[in-house]
Amino acid sequence: AAGVIQSPRHLIKEKRETATLKCYPIPRHDTVYWYQQGPGQDPQFLISFYEKMQSDKGSIPDRFSAQQFSDYHSELNMSSLELGDSALYFCASSLFDPGDTDTQYFGPGTRLTVL
């Protein structure tokens, strides 16, 4: 079965540079979530989109922005990168089902290293 695809898998940037992370959800899934996992930490929710509209927002810095496109893929744009942004960034997708719990399926993650 098709899974969530994230690209790139690894990214190395310098401080103050910008980065763009891409996420391709499982086909037919309409909701995308972004999480950040620091070294030895649990994943922290950043932002989510349902049908191309932002549905929830967590602890996402103002330097970061994201959107979901008409084909449901999503991009996380990160500017003015800081050393503390080094982390594993996960994308997850789900299919909205009213009255039921949407199970989130995770991609393999993008490991961002800021030097």
Next chain:
Amino acid sequence: GNSVTQMEGPVTLSEEAFLTINCTYTATGYPSLFWYVQYPGEGLQLLLKATKADDKGSNKGFEATYRKETTSFHLEKGSVQVSDSAVYFCALTDAISNFGNEKLTFGTGTRLTIIP
């Protein structure tokens, strides 16, 4: 707010031992509960889930029962294998309005190592 408290790790067991990883939660709405597993260098994989009280989730020999009275969702396995070595995350979504699209709140993770 919502929170998940997970058993501190790391946990080291011998192969074929019985496993319990404790997880308790705090939520304000209608939480659904999950266990995710993260193998070294990989992403998060859904292990099992339960969406209402007294539901039991099970997969690959792992089980967890949604206990509303004790706000717990402990993970158990009767006989662990070396291949079960990974980090296990307890998590919840809290659908205030019982709709989907809810973010996951994770526990801190428990690193499990199984020795032959």
